[in-house]
Amino acid sequence: MLRKYFNLYKTCIANSLSYEAEYRYDTLIKLFTNILWIGMMFITIEVIFSQTQSIGGWNKGEVYLMTVFWIIADEIFSMLFSKNLFGLSDLITDGDLDFYLTKPVAPLFLVSTRFLNIGGLYRLLIEGGILGWLLWHFHFPITLPTTLAAALLLLLSVVIDYSRVLIGNTFSFWFLRFDNINDVIGALSSVGRYPLSIWPRTFKIIFLTVLPVAFSGFLPAAAFVGRAAWYLLAYAVVFTIIFFYIAARFWNFALRHYSSASS
Amino acid sequence: MKMKYIHTFGNELKSIFVYRARVLNWVVYDLLSFIVFPFIWLTVYAGRSSIAGFDRADIVTYYILTAYISSMALAHQSRVVRKDIVHGKLNTYLTRPFPYLLVGTIHDTAYHFVTFFIATLVGLAVIFALPTYVVLPRSPLLAALFALSVILTYCLTLCFEELIGLSSFWLGETTGLNQSFDLVTTVLSGQLAPLAFFPLAIQSIARFLPFQYLFYFPTEIYLGKLSSQGLLNGFTIEGLWLLGLVGVILAVWRRGLYRYDGAGM
Numbered sequence: 001m002l003r004k005y006f007n008l009y010k011t012c013i014a015n016s017l018s019y020e021a022e023y024r025y026d027t028l029i030k031l032f033t034n035i036l037w038i039g040m041m042f043i044t045i046e047v048i049f050s051q052t053q054s055i056g057g058w059n060k061g062e063v064y065l066m067t068v069f070w071i072i073a074d075e076i077f078s079m080l081f082s083k084n085l086f087g088l089s090d091l092i093t094d095g096d097l098d099f100y101l102t103k104p105v106a107p108l109f110l111v112s113t114r115f116l117n118i119g120g121l122y123r124l125l126i127e128g129g130i131l132g133w134l135l136w137h138f139h140f141p142i143t144l145p146t147t148l149a150a151a152l153l154l155l156l157s158v159v160i161d162y163s164r165v166l167i168g169n170t171f172s173f174w175f176l177r178f179d180n181i182n183d184v185i186g187a188l189s190s191v192g193r194y195p196l197s198i199w200p201r202t203f204k205i206i207f208l209t210v211l212p213v214a215f216s217g218f219l220p221a222a223a224f225v226g227r228a229a230w231y232l233l234a235y236a237v238v239f240t241i242i243f244f245y246i247a248a249r250f251w252n253f254a255l256r257h258y259s260s261a262s263s
Numbered sequence: 264m265k266m267k268y269i270h271t272f273g274n275e276l277k278s279i280f281v282y283r284a285r286v287l288n289w290v291v292y293d294l295l296s297f298i299v300f301p302f303i304w305l306t307v308y309a310g311r312s313s314i315a316g317f318d319r320a321d322i323v324t325y326y327i328l329t330a331y332i333s334s335m336a337l338a339h340q341s342r343v344v345r346k347d348i349v350h351g352k353l354n355t356y357l358t359r360p361f362p363y364l365l366v367g368t369i370h371d372t373a374y375h376f377v378t379f380f381i382a383t384l385v386g387l388a389v390i391f392a393l394p395t396y397v398v399l400p401r402s403p404l405l406a407a408l409f410a411l412s413v414i415l416t417y418c419l420t421l422c423f424e425e426l427i428g429l430s431s432f433w434l435g436e437t438t439g440l441n442q443s444f445d446l447v448t449t450v451l452s453g454q455l456a457p458l459a460f461f462p463l464a465i466q467s468i469a470r471f472l473p474f475q476y477l478f479y480f481p482t483e484i485y486l487g488k489l490s491s492q493g494l495l496n497g498f499t500i501e502g503l504w505l506l507g508l509v510g511v512i513l514a515v516w517r518r519g520l521y522r523y524d525g526a527g528m
Contacts, residue, residue: 029439036446043450047460051314052307175284184288187295194299198306 008105009113016116027119034123038130041067041193056197061138062225063194068131069224070193070217073154075127077161079120082182084112085165089172089179095260108251112162140225149233150224156240157215161189163240163247164212170247173254192216208235212243267361268369275373286374290381293334297326300456301396315459321486322457323396327389328482329454335382336413337477338421340371344428345437348519351526364425364516371421401487408494412481415501419476422508423448429512432519453479473504 020027045067049060058066088111091097100107135142168185172178191213196204207214219236222228279286301323308319317325344367347353356363390397400406427444431437449455450465451474458469458479469475480497483489489497 023436025434026436026439029443033439033442033446036443040446040450040455043461043465044455046462047456048303048307050462051460055303055306171284175282177282177285178288180285180288180292183292184295187292190296191299194303198302 005105005109008110012114013116013118015114016118019115020118030119031122034126038071038127041071056195058195058197061134061140062221064134064138065140065224066195066217066221067193068127068134069150069154069220070190072124072127072131073157073161073216073220074189075120075124076154076158077165079117079124080158081112081162081165083115083117085162085169086179086182088169089177089181092172092258093176093178097258098260101255101258107255108248112166143226146224146226149228150220153215153220153223153228153233153236156236157192157220159240159244160212160215163244164189166247167250170251170254173257189213189216192218194218209239212239215240268365271361271366271369272373275370276376279374279377286377286381289339290334290378290385293337293382294330294385296333297330301326304456315457316488317457317459320396320398323393324398324486325457325482327386327397328485329478331382331386332413332416332478332481333454334385335375335379336417336420338371338375338417338424340367340421340424341428341437341441343367343370344425345431348428348431348523349435349526353523354525357520357525364512367425368421371424375417398486400485405484405487409481409485412476412484412498412501415498415505416477416481418505419473419501419508422505422512425512426508426515429515429519432515432522448474448477451475452477453482457482473501473508476501476504 042064045060045063048055049063053059055063091100091111097107097111100110103110134140165182165185168181169178171181188211191207192215194217196207196214196218199207204214215236219228219232223233304314304322305319308314308322312318314322347356347363353363356366390399400409423444427437427440430440434440451458451469451472453469453475454477458466458475461469469479476497480501484494484497
């Protein structure tokens with residue numbers, strides 16, 4: 001059973017490589033864009049910190065760290081899932097989901113993993129380098145417990161990103177041509193690049209529960225600099241499991257409402 | 264105007280109302296994109312009355328205006344043009360008496376006709392909800408000039424979007440180009456923060472490019488930060504950019520058609 005899925009995933013990777021080779025110029029432009037995109041985020045931080053020493057009790061180095069953790073979490077998610085989940089709305093609206101439902105594998109697996117953004121690997125390498133430079137430049141103390149906690153939170157945030165995008169796109173079973181929900185989710189997720197302390201209390205609660213966007217950048221950075229209590233880590237683990245479960249159940253529930261436009 | 268274009272506009276309006284949730288998503292997206300910045304800047308303002316000539320109310324108003332312009336005046340035409348070229352849907356237009364670029368413009372305008380009402384309603388609600396944080400235009404003339412500059416913002420973004428879309432004649436996939444353009448405009452248009460907050464080097468670059476006319480110029484007009492001479496210069500240069508871009512689009516369209524292979528014919 002597992003072997004079948006493993007082989008299938010290998011084929012998906014091979015197909016994605018072919019696609020990447022077909023559109024080489026676009027891959028190069030995306031790489032260039034990525035550098036610009038990171039530059040833009042850094043410019044934002046520089047502009048903010050040209051007027052102040054800290055925001056919400058967090059200094060420039062810590063905000064840089066939040067941003068880079070957020071970028072890495074977003075990159076891992078984009079590389080593995082974005083091309084698939086972002087196209088879910090079109091699959092449902094045009095009736096192309098039939099193709100996935102008639103295959104002898106779990107539809108959620110196939111719609112989530114069919115395309116990989118191989119070019120994301122280059123970007124991830126660059127971003128890893130930036131993280132290394134950042135740790136060196138701002139003299140962040142590196143300890144094993146805080147590094148492991150940050151790495152765990154980073155992985156959990158990818159699962160939360162996946163679940164969030166899956167839930168958003170699953171609404172396409174009711175609202176057709178709903179693909180721009182991904183832009184909404186993307187805009188909302190950028191909140192995770194900044195300290196949670198800048199928000200009023202109600203927003204803080206919302207960003208840690210119903211709209212979980214504080215997990216990608218803020219929490220891993222807080223854990224890395226030793227400013228996240230152990231119960232916050234425990235909360236993140238439990239919340240991720242529950243949130244993923246809700247997303248998967250919602251998908252299964254919504255699948256029953258699929259009307260298959262093409263058949 | 265020929266009736267066929269009025270019908271095209273009407274049909275597009277109907278099509279927009281079929282996908283109401285989609286329109287709502289775009290408006291929410293435009294609002295969310297800017298929600299974080301007022302909170303950040305209000306934290307920075309603690310104990311200070313103004314930064315680079317912007318007080319607290321100015322900066323909150325700045326981001327509300329940015330969200331407003333973003334939701335009602337930013338064209339999203341490039342993805343449609345790319346799809347039509349790559350998937351061969353352009354064939355339909357080439358064989359009918361409908362100039363493709365004009366029809367695309369009518370479709371996009373119909374969409375913005377709808378978002379104009381939604382964005383204006385949301386904007387008015389924000390003005391009533393946050394009276395101490397929102398600055399109103401100092402005179403009816405400034406309000407009218409702001410409206411004119413927003414219309415020109417729409418024309419400029421439409422030109423940029425058409426150009427990116429038409430580049431698919433050569434590139435095929437334009438996602439990367441789209442993202443690059445979005446990034447450059449985000450920084451150099453003042454969408455991220457007022458250009459006056461940026462280092463002098465970036466301000467100097469922005470001054471020679473058309474992107475500042477998308478957000479910074481209209482918001483400066485609204486907040487009354489420009490002199491009569493500044494207004495005249497701004498509108499003149501913006502008009503020249505617009506004319507130049509229209510010329511480039513027509514040239515690219517003509518050359519691109521030679522490259523078009525009509526996929527699906």
